Amino acid sequence: MAAVVLGSGSGSFAETKIWADFSGEKAFAHVRQLVDLGPRVPGSDALEKSRSYIEKKLRESGWNVSRQTFSDDTPRGKMTFVNLVARFAKNGSVNRADKIFLLCSHYDTKIFDTLRFVGANDGGSSTGLLLEMGRVLAEKPSLAAKIELVFFDGEEAVEAFSPTDGLYGSRHFANELVKDNAVKQIRSGILFDMIGDRSLTVTLPRDSPPEMVQHIFASAEALHYRDHFTYFDHDITDDHSPLNAVGIPTIDLIDFDFPWWHTADDTLDKVSAESLQIVGKVAAYSLSEFDLK
16 A cells, blocks of 8 residues: 545446445455465565466456566666456457446555565455456446456555655556557546455545545445545545546545554454445445446
């Protein structure tokens, strides 16, 4: 998870009710699998096993997964990172709509030399949620065809957050969209980060795209989860930042009020299947009732 920077609708997909199919328990099972692999730092066997697990589960649900591999300079020298990008495969081929909606998470964990950091909430919770979202969306191919799932590598700073240290995966992804003149193909996006806290309060960055905030709040209200969503009192630098910077409106669903952030105690017992279910259902409701109208 990244650093802090100081400073009612009814859509055509209402009948699908995809939010009702989202399972917090299934999302939690994915988190458990990732945590069991250990710290998922750049170059580690655990990170490669995480990639393979993510790819396997997505393909089982009918998604076509590609690896966006690149190298970047870091305070510890050049490192290789791998973003995973999934588009829904229909009849054996990728079905990409003119306008794609991004659903994103990071799956890496921060490097620590003096402690064992497994990132159950920070990296694990959002990745588990996104895998379950992939399963749910696959049940509605017409909706899934409008979605791109992106699992960012290198979100965590190698040393300390700066314009060049951290957000390696999302910066590369955004830059490639610009380079390929593909930004206009993206409608907008939702980033998930640290959304498994048992005491869930999703703290939206104050610079969030206003229309997307309205969608999330309205969705939470409709599902009787509004008390779990509020604003943070500062801007937040996270994987949504490079996307917003290139003109893709992206909201960060994050619970920054997490006492175990970047400590050895960010373990599985701090993550709740109920919290994963709340965020997953609200995001799915927002997608079907507002974002993809």
